Amino acid sequence: GQQLNQSPQSMFIQEGEDVSMNCTSSSIFNTWLWYKQDPGEGPVLLIALYKAGELTSNGRLTAQFGITRKDSFLNISASIPSDVGIYFCAGQLYPSSGSRLTFGEGTQLTVNP
Amino acid sequence: DTEVTQTPKHLVMGMTNKKSLKCEQHMGHRAMYWYKQKAKKPPELMFVYSYEKLSINESVPSRFSPECPNSSLLNLHLHALQPEDSALYLCASSQVGMNTEAFFGQGTRLTVV
Numbered sequence: 001g002q003q004l005n006q007s008p009q010s011m012f013i014q015e016g017e018d019v020s021m022n023c024t025s026s027s028i029f030n031t032w033l034w035y036k037q038d039p040g041e042g043p044v045l046l047i048a049l050y051k052a053g054e055l056t057s058n059g060r061l062t063a064q065f066g067i068t069r070k071d072s073f074l075n076i077s078a079s080i081p082s083d084v085g086i087y088f089c090a091g092q093l094y095p096s097s098g099s100r101l102t103f104g105e106g107t108q109l110t111v112n113p
Numbered sequence: 114d115t116e117v118t119q120t121p122k123h124l125v126m127g128m129t130n131k132k133s134l135k136c137e138q139h140m141g142h143r144a145m146y147w148y149k150q151k152a153k154k155p156p157e158l159m160f161v162y163s164y165e166k167l168s169i170n171e172s173v174p175s176r177f178s179p180e181c182p183n184s185s186l187l188n189l190h191l192h193a194l195q196p197e198d199s200a201l202y203l204c205a206s207s208q209v210g211m212n213t214e215a216f217f218g219q220g221t222r223l224t225v226v
Contacts, residue, residue: 030211030212031211031212031213033214033215035217040201040220040222041219041220042117042119042203042205042217042218042219042220043156043203043217044217045115045214045215045216045217048214050211050212086153088155088156090215092213094210094211094213095210095211098161098163098168098169099144099146099161099163099168099169099207099209099213099215100158100161100169101158101215103155103156104155105154105155106153106154106155108153
């Protein structure tokens with residue numbers, strides 16, 4: 001099956017710093033999704049990307065769909081304490097893999113005030 | 114409204130019990146999913162329903178039995194579970210097809226004793 005490599009595995013930063021995380025795959029996707037998950041809660045969708053090369057922003061978040069369709073990154077600018085959580089990328093290749101989402105292993109973000 | 118509602122939020126059950134998890138969405142989505150998530154790991158796909166028909170079963174043991182009574186509801190019936198089945202169970206929904214966004218519920222924290 002498809003594998004997603006997400007890095008870094010964890011990050012410890014100071015409030016106000018910018019953050020960058022990325023996902024790479026050995027095969028292509030036609031949709032990339034980025035989620036944030038707080039402890040004991042379900043993942044919350046942050047950004048959806050549908051076209052190779054697409055750059056999309058949502059407030060302090062910016063994400064890009066890589067031109068090769070095998071990678072994506074998420075940037076968070078001017079981090080704040082409530083950014084703490086686990087960030088997951090997820091890729092979908094429809095119709096080959098149906099509605100199945102392939103998840104990265106997650107990036108645990110800690111923000112020190 | 115991008116809400117997926119799961120009940121109960123917490124469940125403790127014995128290995129001989131029968132219980133059910135419930136999921137509801139009113140976004141008009143025709144794909145609904147069950148995922149299992151262990152601590153600090155990404156969600157693992159269990160089942161996908163597309164147009165109320167089971168389209169993906171990821172070789173899940175028969176002690177987990179999904180049901181999709183209508184386009185808004187998804188159930189997961191549990192019977193004779195093992196302690197290693199303790200996890201966060203997540204429901205999600207999306208449109209069917211390309212360029213879709215999957216939305217997750219807040220999950221049911223299941224503990225098998």
